Amino acid sequence: MGRWDNYVLTSGAEAEEFWRAHLAGHAGRVLCLIGKGFDPRMSDGVKLLIRCGAERRLDVVAIVHDEGSGSPSLQHEDEVESNWSELEALAESAGATLTSFDVPMWRDQRRVGARSVVEALPSYEYLAGYADVVIDIGALPRTLYFPLLAKALKLVDEAGRSDGPDVHVFVAEDAELDRRIRGLNIDERAEYLFPFAARVAREDLADAPRVWVPLLGKDRRVQFERIRDLVNPDETVPVLPSPARNPRQADDIVLEYRDLLFDQGKVDPSSFVFAAERNPFEVYRQIRHTVIQYSEALKPIADAAVIISVLSSKLMAVGALLATYELFEDGHIVGIAQAEPYGYRLAPRIEDADTASHQPETASLIFSLWIAGACYRSD
Amino acid sequence: MLDLMRQEYLAIHVHIQSAAGGGKTSLLRLFQPASLRTLHRDRGVEDCKDLYSRMRELGALAEDGPDVLGIFLDCAESYATLAELRVEDTDAATLFTTLLDARIILATLRAAQAFHDLTSPDDLDRLTFVGRPVSLLLGDVKGPVTGRQLFEWAGGVERDVADAMDSLLPVQPGRIKLHRDLIGPSLLGPAELLFDGKPVASQVLLLLDNVHHLTAAQRDLVVRHVMTLRVPSFAVWIAERFDALSTDEMLAPGAIEGRDYHRLVMLESFWRERGKDKGFEKLLANIAERRVQSASDDIAGFAELLPRGVQDSDSRVAAEDARATVRSRVLETYGGDLTYTPLLAAREAVTGPAYDVALEWRALEVVLARLRARGQQRLIPVDPREVEESDSQVRAAAELFLATEFDFPYYAGFDRMADLASSNIQQFLGLAGDAYELIAAAKLLHPSRSPALSPRRQHEITVRAATQLWNEIPRRVHKGDQVRVLLQAIGRFSNWVTYQPRASYAPGVTGIAISLADRDKLADRDSAIRDPGYAELAELISTALKHNLLEADPYKRAKDQNWLTLHLNRLLCAYFDLPLTYGGWREQRLSTLVHWSIKGFQKPRDDPQLLEA
Numbered sequence: 004m005g006r007w008d009n010y011v012l013t014s015g016a017e018a019e020e021f022w023r024a025h026l027a028g029h030a031g032r033v034l035c036l037i038g039k040g041f042d043p044r045m046s047d048g049v050k051l052l053i054r055c056g057a058e059r060r061l062d063v064v065a066i067v068h069d070e071g072s073g074s075p076s077l078q079h080e081d082e083v084e085s086n087w088s089e090l091e092a093l094a095e096s097a098g099a100t101l102t103s104f105d106v107p108m109w110r111d112q113r114r115v116g117a118r119s120v121v122e123a124l125p126s127y128e129y130l131a132g133y134a135d136v137v138i139d140i141g142a143l144p145r146t147l148y149f150p151l152l153a154k155a156l157k158l159v160d161e162a163g164r165s166d167g168p169d170v171h172v173f174v175a176e177d178a179e180l181d182r183r184i185r186g187l188n189i190d191e192r193a194e195y196l197f198p199f200a201a202r203v204a205r206e207d208l209a210d211a212p213r214v215w216v217p218l219l220g221k222d223r224r225v226q227f228e229r230i231r232d233l234v235n236p237d238e239t240v241p242v243l244p245s246p247a248r249n250p251r252q253a254d255d256i257v258l259e260y261r262d263l264l265f266d267q268g269k270v271d272p273s274s275f276v277f278a279a280e281r282n283p284f285e286v287y288r289q290i291r292h293t294v295i296q297y298s299e300a301l302k303p304i305a306d307a308a309v310i311i312s313v314l315s316s317k318l319m320a321v322g323a324l325l326a327t328y329e330l331f332e333d334g335h336i337v338g339i340a341q342a343e344p345y346g347y348r349l350a351p352r353i354e355d356a357d358t359a360s361h362q363p364e365t366a367s368l369i370f371s372l373w374i375a376g377a378c379y380r381s382d
Numbered sequence: 383m384l385d386l387m388r389q390e391y392l393a394i395h396v397h398i399q400s401a402a403g404g405g406k407t408s409l410l411r412l413f414q415p416a417s418l419r420t421l422h423r424d425r426g427v428e429d430c431k432d433l434y435s436r437m438r439e440l441g442a443l444a445e446d447g448p449d450v451l452g453i454f455l456d457c458a459e460s461y462a463t464l465a466e467l468r469v470e471d472t473d474a475a476t477l478f479t480t481l482l483d484a485r486i487i488l489a490t491l492r493a494a495q496a497f498h499d500l501t502s503p504d505d506l507d508r509l510t511f512v513g514r515p516v517s518l519l520l521g522d523v524k525g526p527v528t529g530r531q532l533f534e535w536a537g538g539v540e541r542d543v544a545d546a547m548d549s550l551l552p553v554q555p556g557r558i559k560l561h562r563d564l565i566g567p568s569l570l571g572p573a574e575l576l577f578d579g580k581p582v583a584s585q586v587l588l589l590l591d592n593v594h595h596l597t598a599a600q601r602d603l604v605v606r607h608v609m610t611l612r613v614p615s616f617a618v619w620i621a622e623r624f625d626a627l628s629t630d631e632m633l634a635p636g637a638i639e640g641r642d643y644h645r646l647v648m649l650e651s652f653w654r655e656r657g658k659d660k661g662f663e664k665l666l667a668n669i670a671e672r673r674v675q676s677a678s679d680d681i682a683g684f685a686e687l688l689p690r691g692v693q694d695s696d697s698r699v700a701a702e703d704a705r706a707t708v709r710s711r712v713l714e715t716y717g718g719d720l721t722y723t724p725l726l727a728a729r730e731a732v733t734g735p736a737y738d739v740a741l742e743w744r745a746l747e748v749v750l751a752r753l754r755a756r757g758q759q760r761l762i763p764v765d766p767r768e769v770e771e772s773d774s775q776v777r778a779a780a781e782l783f784l785a786t787e788f789d790f791p792y793y794a795g796f797d798r799m800a801d802l803a804s805s806n807i808q809q810f811l812g813l814a815g816d817a818y819e820l821i822a823a824a825k826l827l828h829p830s831r832s833p834a835l836s837p838r839r840q841h842e843i844t845v846r847a848a849t850q851l852w853n854e855i856p857r858r859v860h861k862g863d864q865v866r867v868l869l870q871a872i873g874r875f876s877n878w879v880t881y882q883p884r885a886s887y888a889p890g891v892t893g894i895a896i897s898l899a900d901r902d903k904l905a906d907r908d909s910a911i912r913d914p915g916y917a918e919l920a921e922l923i924s925t926a927l928k929h930n931l932l933e934a935d936p937y938k939r940a941k942d943q944n945w946l947t948l949h950l951n952r953l954l955c956a957y958f959d960l961p962l963t964y965g966g967w968r969e970q971r972l973s974t975l976v977h978w979s980i981k982g983f984q985k986p987r988d989d990p991q992l993l994e995a
Contacts, residue, residue, distance in 0.1 A: 110466075111597065112860060118466045121550060150550070157550040188857035191402075197463070201544035204459040206485040207537045209492065331548075345857060 005291050006329050010284040011373035014176075018371040022055035031134025033057045034168075036123060036151065038143035039065040039103065041079035041349055042184065044367045045086045046093060048139035048173035051369055053097045061099035062133075065090070066123060068106045068116060068147060074346030075187040082349070106147065114190075114343070117197040120147045121154040127162040130155070139173040140317055141367075146196060146343050149324050152374075153198055156328055159375045169376030174317050176281070177367040178248065181316065182221075183352065186344025189225050193233040193342035195310075199327050203308045203338030211336070212307045214297045216276075216290060218242040218323055219256045220315035227263055227314060229342040234310045239270050240293055244280035244315060253277065278319065283372060286322025287329075294330050294337060308336045318370060325374065384412075384436045385661065386652045391617070391645060392441055392450055392585050395608050398621040400649035401930030403808020406621035410589040413442060413452035415496035422447045429672075441585065451583035453493040453570065455485060458592040460547060465597050469546060469553045472560055477543060478600050479564045483519065484539040486566035486588070487532050494529070494575070494582050506530040510576045515568040519561065526576075564607045571613035586616045593622040609644055624928035650930060653805035654964070663800040666810050670796075674818065680825070684814070687821055687834045690795035692737040697790055697838065704740035704788040712743055716750045721763045725750070737790070744780035751883040778889035778961065783881065786959050793844035793956050794837035801962040802844060804952040806930055813953075816843045848957040859929050861922065864979065868922050869931060871978035873950060873958035878985055879968060880960055891966035893949030895938060900972050901946045915976040922979055923948065938967070945969065 013021045026033070035049055035057075049063055065087075070076055094101040104123045108116040130136055136155060140148035155170050195204055215236035217227065231239075241264065243253040257264070257275075264270040276293055278286040294309045301307040311327055313320040323339075330337045387409075398406050411417060422443055425434040437443045442450045464477045494509055495501070509529030516527045520535055542558040567588055568574075572581035593601055601622075608618045653662040670684045681687070692701055712729075716722045725746060732742050753764065785792035793802065799817070803810030817835055820843075824833035855869070856862035872894055880890035896904075904920040926932040931951050938947045947967045955962055970978075 113462050113465075113597075115466055118463075154550045161551065191858065192458075195459075198548045198550050200463070201460050201547035205540050205544050206455075206488040207533075207540055209489075 005288060006379070007284050007287050007325055007374070011378055012282065012284055012370065014281075014370040015368050018369050019051065019055060021371060022051060025135070026052075026056035029134050030060070032060045032062060032132065033135045033137065034062050034064065034130070034133040035137045035139060036064045036066060037139045038141065038147065039067045039083065039087060040142035041076065041082035041086065041347075042142040043082075043086070043180070044175040044177065045142040046090045047141065047175045047367055047369055048137065049090065049093060049099070051173070052137065053093065053099070057097075057099070059098040061094075061097060063090070063094055063099055063101045064123060065101065065103050066106055066120060066143060066147060066151075067103050068108050068120075068144070070108050070346050075348050076346035079347075079349055108146075114146065114194065116144075116146050117150045121150050121198075123151065124154045124158060127158045127164075127167075130158055130168050131162075131164075133168045135171060136168045137171045137173055139175075140321070141173065141175040144343065144347075145313060145320060145341060149199075149320075149339065150197055152321070152324055153328050156375055160332070165380060167376065169378075170374050172321055172372040172374055174283075174321060174370045174372070175367040176316070176318060176370060178316075179352075180367065183350045185222075185348050185350060186346075187348055188345035189229065190342050190345070191229070193226070193230040193340055195233075196339040196341050199331055199337060199339040202331070202336055203310055203340075208306065208308050208336065211305050212237045212301050214238045214240060214294075214301075214307055214309045215312065215340075216240045216242060216293060216309060217312040218278075218286070218315040218319050219260060220244070220319075221256060221259060223314035224260065224263065226312075226342040227260065230312045230340045231263075231268070233342075234312075234340050236310070238274070238297070239264070239268050240274045240276055240297075241270065242276045242278055242286070242289065242315075242319075244319060245277040247280035252280065278322070280316065281318055281370070283318050283320075283322030283325070283370075286319045287325040290323055290326035291330060294326070294335060298335060306336055308338070310338050310340045312340050321372060384409075384433070384440065385656070386647055386649070387440060389440050391619075392587060393615065393617055395611070395617055395644045396619045397605075397644070397646045398619060398649065399624055399627070399646065401624055401806055401928065403806050403811075404623075404649040405807045406623075406649065407591050410452075410454060410591050410619060410621055412437075413450060413587055413589060414454050415448055415452060415493055418443060418448035418450070418452070419496075419499070444584075448497060449583065450585040450587050451493055451497050451572075451575075452587045452589055453486070453490050454589045454591065455489045456591050458595040460544075461600055462595060462597050463547055464543075465599075467547060467553070469558070472558075475599065475603065476560045476562050477546075477558075478603070479562060480539060480558065480560045481543045482604075483561070483564060483566035484536040484543070487519075487536040487569070488540065490566075490570060490575070491529050491533055491536075494577065497583060498577055503530075506533055508578050509582070510579070511569055511574060512576065513569065513574040515565050515574075519565055519569075564603065567608070567611055567616075567618060568613060571616040573614065584615065588616070588618045589621070590618065591621045593620050594625045598628075624930075627924075627928065650805040650933065651935075654933065654935070662803070662805055663797060666800045666803060666807070666814075667796065669807065669811075670814050673814075677818075677822070681818075681821060681833065684818070684821075685796035687832070688794065688796045688799060688817065688840055689834055690798070690837055692735075692790055692837070698736065700788045700790060701736035701740055704784055704790075705736045705743065707788075708740055708743040708747060708784075712747050712750065715747075716754075722750060722753075724763045724765060737784075740784060740788075741777065741780055744784050745777050748776050748780055748783075748883070748885045748888070751885075755884050773888075775888040775965075776885065778963070779880075779885040782889055782959075782961050783885075786881070791837035791841035793962075794840040798962060799840070799844075802952045802956060804930055804933060809930070809951075809953060813843065813847055816847065844953070844956050848953045851951070851953050852957050855931065859931070860925055864918075865922050865926050865931065867982055868919075868975070868979040869926060869950065869954065871983035872932075872948070873954060873960070874983045874985075875968070875978075876950065876955075876960055876966075877958045878983075880966070887966040887968075889963055889966070890961040891968055892952075892955050892960050892962075892964065893932075893947055893967045894970045894975070895940075895945040895947040895967045896970060896972065896975070898936070898944050898946060901936070903972065916972060919972065919976050919979055923975075935964075 033052060035052060037045060037048060052061055091101060106116055106119045108114065124130060138151055138155060152172060159167050159170060213234060213236045215234045219241050243256060245253040276289050278289040290311065297309060298307055311323050313323050327337050327339055400406055421430060421434050421437060424430045461478060465474045467474065467477060469477065491506060495505060506529035510526040511532060512526045520527060546553040546558060570586050570588060572583055572586055575582045593604065608620065656662050667685050674681055674684045717726060729742060729746050732739055782792060784790055799813055802813055817840060820839060821833045821835050855866045859865050876891045879887060904916055927934055931954065932948045935947045938945045949964055952962050
């Protein structure tokens with residue numbers, strides 16, 4: 004039985020209803036970690052919490068990630084400042100505290116963001132002061148929210164307290180906006196991502212069978228190729244979003260990656276795994292099942308190393324993270340491999356192409372995932 | 383590729399450096415047991431005979447099979463991350479040496495098993511390590527240590543370090559058994575490593591790849607340790623990209639050489655030297671042909687499918703236009719001077735394809751510009767036999783000028799594709815791959831026709847690839863924007879000099895040079911402190927060299943002294959409409975280069991007094 008086979012997932016109006024009831028049920032403080040960035044959805048999670056009753060008991064920590072002076076994201080400094088001003092005003096009017104936590108992404112031409120960001124949650128004692136810990140991953144890059152979520156889970160699990168905080172994840176979905184945010188200057192060489200890195204890169208596993216589980220999404224061919232070069236898989240098990248809002252999404256993705264999957268990768272079509280685009284817990288279930296299946300099948304020969312890569316939406320990414328975390332803690336040889344962009348750019352909407360500085364309105368839908376705490380404890 | 387290796391290199395430490403895609407990893411992997419065994423098995427196969435013969439000459443293969451145990455270890459993974467790890471009561475250097483030793487041992491055991499074709503874990507007991515260094519690793523141990531014991535030790539160490547690296551919580555001290563000094567390589571001599579009681583192989587070769595991924599401190603530790611290592615019949619080859627080198631190492635290469643037991647091999651420099659006898663072109667032709675054969679598109683003779691020249695109907699129209707335009711211009715400019723009448727008459731008499739005639743007129747135009755520039759008063763008409771219009775350099779310049787003025791395809795032909803590679807295999811494969819896709823598509827669409835790629839399409843592919851390389855510099859390269867300012871200045875300067883009417887440096891200029899004294903100033907840290915502009919310039923040049931955007935030759939001789947020449951990557955030459963030769967370069971002062979790196983190059987209003995090469 005998997006840890007998240009039963010789960011709590013709400014979205015939109017349902018999420019609002021959940022949070023009103025949840026916050027009405029206690030008087031404790033709420034910690035909300037967000038990313039400071041140009042994404043118009045940056046403050047959506049904070050707004051929801053305030054609307055639902057977190058006024059006067061909310062602490063917001065903004066992760067400020069420094070991508071370096073050459074980052075394409077710097078073109079959007081105006082949007083960042085605008086978002087920040089809005090958040091400051093919001094915090095002030097809601098009686099919330101607002102602090103920043105600086106995370107350097109690079110040191111000596113090495114990526115250090117993943118190791119740095121986990122210090123934003125320094126200890127269990129820090130979390131224990133809160134009834135709810137919410138991590139809003141909307142404006143955070145994967146290299147940061149993966150280790151941050153893993154750290155939150157680890158602290159809570161290690162403490163093993165029955166009165167510990169509830170841990171939640173917010174994901175603001177807006178497919179059109181997500182398409183317009185493009186990662187640029189992809190790392191020439193893919194890397195394994197902390198804290199799921201060193202185990203799969205062990206030298207004593209150099210001859211072990213390697214199974215690669217990429218969650219595929221549109222316009223990620225460059226990343227796919229670079230991660231594949233790093234992982235050098237013996238078997239590839241692609242995960243496709245289905246069901247999805249666009250019923251042809253999976254077909255379109257297979258067409259886009261056709262040559263990489265079938266001509267070069269010799270992937271067997273029966274290997275494809277399908278997981279619901281908007282249910283990260285189903286993604287979790289599918290990946291967990293796949294990894295356990297391959298591990299058991301290959302065990303008579305050798306310990307298999309399974310590497311997961313996320314080239315898909317953030318919602319699906321959270322499912323992949325949960326699966327990896329649980330399998331890793333259970334001792335499986337799993338890891339996460341990614342090829343990350345140096346920075347991001349927000350392309351203007353087509354109808355706004357002539358007025359590129361116009362701040363687009365969001366039509367985002369917030370998904371709220373409860374991933375640790377009271378509802379998962381056995382009575 | 384093996385031409386750059388000598389038999390002695392199996393017995394000494396070799397440092398192999400290149401830009402990305404130079405072929406380092408392919409070279410190292412050739413010496414792994416699996417590769418050697420396969421080569422030995424297939425020694426009778428036609429395609430393998432040359433390679434087998436060469437490996438026999440080197441001593442890697444004997445009559446009965448592999449003779450050298452190649453232990454391959456990729457240094458790309460994890461080590462640099464150790465610098466970020468906080469473990470109480472220990473430091474990053476100790477973690478690094480412990481982990482590296484463990485991985486060297488694991489790689490050695492794996493290689494030894496492959497060398498002797500062992501598959502069972504029980505076979506590890508047939509391997510024994512003797513000698514004092516073993517006890518330094520395992521602690522109080524007497525007598526030989528089996529491969530299994532070392533496997534368990536190394537595996538345990540690596541698991542502990544990996545757990546520490548992946549840990550989200552503070553790592554407890556004392557959890558990992560650490561040791562400060564690098565010991566692993568000392569264990570690997572044939573006298574120390576036995577299989578069934580005998581030396582595991584005649585020669586042991588530790589192949590450390592991607593050493594540039596280590597931190598500077600880690601790399602220094604490895605290089606220093608290797609350079610002091612003296613174990614009979616054991617050598618270490620270190621392969622790294624130029625990225626790892628410091629500014630002064632890039633500007634003054636070869637400083638680590640000069641010892642009997644250590645060699646430095648810079649792949650691009652080697653291939654540039656071999657370029658004189660077309661060695662690199664032959665290698666690329668070989669690579670291209672093998673890749674084409676392994677594809678299932680029924681295409682052969684890749685080089686022959688890349689013709690040069692002016693062929694298509696558009697170019698023929700342009701050729702007529704060129705002939706008429708250049709002729710008219712020459713007659714208008716020089717027709718009034720009677721001393722040139724014989725030259726002009728000789729040119730009028732030339733017949734043939736329009737392009738060839740246009741080329742003759744354009745070469746004559748260069749010659750006449752030179753004659754006029756000499757400023758000498760002549761009373762006797764110039765004898766056509768006196769002038770150098772048949773000079774191949776002038777004709778090469780004329781070809782370039784015509785191509786730029788009338789949009790003829792210039793970057794076409796396999797030889798030019800080989801030149802455009804800038805001595806880098808990966809760069810060649812990019813261009814060749816683009817060309818091959820079009821050739822394969824043509825074959826598919828029109829199976830009965832030749833799929834040869836027209837010179838115009840080849841030219842377009844090159845220009846597109848050059849533009850892509852140019853556009854990627856800011857994102858691929860540290861301080862990429864500033865590096866590009868400097869490169870643009872060099873490119874624009876080279877273009878300006880090249881296209882001067884008298885083509886003094888025919889076929890053209892593609893780089894600059896600095897005196898060795900100036901080179902030393904750039905590499906000297908005290909100078910850098912005194913003049914921050916020099917420090918910045920040094921870093922930009924060093925960065926460009928690391929990424930093969932500039933190619934250095936520190937031994938160019940002219941005017942009774944040596945110069946450090948810095949030529950543009952050949953693909954960048956295509957970006958700036960320059961030729962692909964290395965002959966033309968112009969000396970520049972450091973102050974000028976500092977100015978260029980900030981302000982770029984501006985064309986002077988008047989023709990300057992240019993220094994002669």
